[in-house]
Amino acid sequence: MGNRTMALNKAKELAWAIMVDRGMDFDSCRHKMRGFYSRSRSINDEEMKDHVSRIPAVGDLLYDDNIISRFEKSFAGWIQSNDLNSCSGLENFQPDISQGATQAFDSFYLRHRGRKLRIFAGEYLYHIVVAKQLGIEWSFLDSADQLGEDDALILSIPFCDTGNLDNELDQILRTCEDKGVPVLLDCAYYTISKDIHLDVNFKCIDTVTFSLSKTFPIAHARIGMRYTRPEIQDGQKLHSNINYDNRISAGIGLHFIDRFRSDHVYKKYQSLYKAVTDYLELEPSQTIIFAEGDNEWEQYGRRDILQAYGLDHDQSMYRNRICVTELLENEILTRRMIDETN
Amino acid sequence: MKQIDFKFKNINTSTEKKPTLAVVINDVKLLEAEVKTSMSTQFTERSGNNLLQVYFVNKQDSDTITDDQQNIMKDMNFELESVVIDGVDIKELVWGGTYVTAKEKIDSCLFFGPKGHFELQFEMPVLRWTLEQNHLKNGNDPNWQEDYNNYTEAWKRLNQN
Numbered sequence: 001m002g003n004r005t006m007a008l009n010k011a012k013e014l015a016w017a018i019m020v021d022r023g024m025d026f027d028s029c030r031h032k033m034r035g036f037y038s039r040s041r042s043i044n045d046e047e048m049k050d051h052v053s054r055i056p057a058v059g060d061l062l063y064d065d066n067i068i069s070r071f072e073k074s075f076a077g078w079i080q081s082n083d084l085n086s087c088s089g090l091e092n093f094q095p096d097i098s099q100g101a102t103q104a105f106d107s108f109y110l111r112h113r114g115r116k117l118r119i120f121a122g123e124y125l126y127h128i129v130v131a132k133q134l135g136i137e138w139s140f141l142d143s144a145d146q147l148g149e150d151d152a153l154i155l156s157i158p159f160c161d162t163g164n165l166d167n168e169l170d171q172i173l174r175t176c177e178d179k180g181v182p183v184l185l186d187c188a189y190y191t192i193s194k195d196i197h198l199d200v201n202f203k204c205i206d207t208v209t210f211s212l213s214k215t216f217p218i219a220h221a222r223i224g225m226r227y228t229r230p231e232i233q234d235g236q237k238l239h240s241n242i243n244y245d246n247r248i249s250a251g252i253g254l255h256f257i258d259r260f261r262s263d264h265v266y267k268k269y270q271s272l273y274k275a276v277t278d279y280l281e282l283e284p285s286q287t288i289i290f291a292e293g294d295n296e297w298e299q300y301g302r303r304d305i306l307q308a309y310g311l312d313h314d315q316s317m318y319r320n321r322i323c324v325t326e327l328l329e330n331e332i333l334t335r336r337m338i339d340e341t342n
Numbered sequence: 343m344k345q346i347d348f349k350f351k352n353i354n355t356s357t358e359k360k361p362t363l364a365v366v367i368n369d370v371k372l373l374e375a376e377v378k379t380s381m382s383t384q385f386t387e388r389s390g391n392n393l394l395q396v397y398f399v400n401k402q403d404s405d406t407i408t409d410d411q412q413n414i415m416k417d418m419n420f421e422l423e424s425v426v427i428d429g430v431d432i433k434e435l436v437w438g439g440t441y442v443t444a445k446e447k448i449d450s451c452l453f454f455g456p457k458g459h460f461e462l463q464f465e466m467p468v469l470r471w472t473l474e475q476n477h478l479k480n481g482n483d484p485n486w487q488e489d490y491n492n493y494t495e496a497w498k499r500l501n502q503n
Contacts, residue, residue: 012492013492016492016493016495016496017496017499017500019496020493020496020497020500021500025429026430026489026490026493029489029493030489337499
């Protein structure tokens with residue numbers, strides 16, 4: 001049996017053990033196994049989950065007139081409270097709370113509806129599904145050379161398909177600047193990554209988004225932050241202008257960013273992440289929940305997600321991005337099995 | 343000991359008398375009681391083949407009330423809805439059972455009408471048996487054995503320590 005096959009078997013053993021340990025029955029295990037390594041969700045960290053029960057009461061949040069501005073002011077500082085990553089130029093943008101990063105995507109599609117949406121192959125599948133459903137013209141691109149003056153670009157930083165920062169980011173942004181292509185930088189994974197040094201001073205960047213959904217186990221509260229150029233006005237901004245934003249989301253977000261630094265997750269799990277990627281012979285990425293598998297890992301790549309989104313794309317277009325969230329959040333069992341095998 | 347759970351439905355009576363059943367597994371009578379919608383008992387498993395029998399204990403001709411043309415007007419009867427063995431719902435495999443009366447054997451019959459008994463052969467471990475049988479029947483689960491092995495290995499591994 002080859003080493004790679006052994007690694008794959010170890011991945012299966014780990015997955016089944018975690019599911020059985022949770023008390024799941026056979027059918028549930030089987031069902032979950034299909035997407036066990038293909039998701040991209042936050043780590044359900046027990047310490048953080050414990051904080052969910054300490055979030056202020058809904059009534060207190062709803063009638064707190066200043067909570068949105070406190071959250072928006074705190075967020076930029078929280079992003080900068082990071083020993084692993086840096087983001088320069090954010091002060092030139094104006095913040096407004098977003099229902100996850102997704103609302104900011106929707107706003108971007110709407111503002112640039114006259115342009116052709118461009119994304120690199122492997123980008124967040126939501127863009128494709130929505131573009132198809134709304135009849136927005138779109139296409140993949142392989143390199144920045146293919147960008148046209150009538151395009152609008154969405155790019156995840158780090159990149160959704162790999163968990164890594166695109167080495168050609170500066171070149172891409174320079175091209176966008178030259179051609180007047182507006183850009184949305186999706187930084188949903190920024191706060192669970194390392195070595196991301198981002199300069200958002202390029203004039204082409206009209207939106208930068210962050211999300212707490214990948215950082216904290218509060219994805220269903222839909223908390224994100226959108227940064228746009230001051231001159232930009234749209235429906236999302238209007239909500240901000242008339243103080244009509246979601247105060248519950250802001251309160252939950254504020255509760256978490258006040259307690260955990262933006263590099264907390266990466267630092268907390270980096271040792272286990274290394275143990276997991278070594279054990280499964282995966283290529284580590286800059287994002288703590290992702291690693292890359294070779295061709296043998298195809299069955300655990302994003303096939304399941306492509307199906308869930310109703311996309312019939314050739315899976316070979318995508319890297320075998322392996323999500324190790326489940327292993328990280330089951331640290332005791334994961335370490336025990338690694339130790340037993342080693 | 344393993345648990346076996348039954349669900350019954352459409353429990354009908356023709357008089358004050360209530361239907362009674364007896365559960366026998368591998369020739370050991372485990373339970374005799376009035377039919378309820380949910381019933382459970384425990385049994386000692388045999389590795390490999392096991393035989394489940396559910397007897398309609400107290401059915402008599404007088405429980406079936408007919409009109410002059412012998413049309414049944416009222417009857418004491420019930421239906422078996424589901425069987426869960428050792429936590430595994432055997433689902434449609436329950437239809438592999440036979441209802442045996444003094445006169446005939448009726449395949450795929452879950453209706454307890456005439457006096458008789460329902461019987462079903464099953465194998466332990468029952469999860470393995472259900473997966474194998476479903477694949478043999480439908481041919482749509484080629485990975486059943488690998489997944490079953492993964493599941494049982496995980497159980498063993500977790501219970502070792």
